Amino acid sequence: MSVTVRIPTILRTYTDGRSEVTAEGGTLQEVLADLDRNHQGIAARVLDDDGRLRRFVNVYVNDDDVRFTEGLATPTPDGAGVSIIPAVAGGAR
Template identity: 70%
Template structure:
């Protein structure tokens, strides 16, 4: 299992006790989200929709790569990589 650093956006920090960055384990984004959920109950529902896919208005990056353009939830998460969860900002 890889040790991953996950950047948590302000809107989700209520799940992590205010922490801006937490550690998680997993060899794919899916496993990392499951590990986050195991440690921070309720956070996965804010990242994934009812079908288990990344929510439309949430962007997830492994390093600098948007997982939507990689393998989605099956994107590999090498040891030491940083994952960023970024809520999309709507503007007008």
């Protein structure tokens, strides 16, 4: 399955500055593995040492936050959009 992955500004050094790239896979885990094969090092910024999504990174498949669906096992149907969004800390004082 081919999906479009939206890359946040902070990770675009891994994608030669591109804001969107394509990746293959039937699940989010497979998509991230393919993404890392083609853009080496990007998975280490999204996954922790145990292979789980980092706490400060939100990932959506289409409009669904994968933390509330099936996590890395979330299906990624052909044509889906995957968004990687770093969490923003802070707030008003």
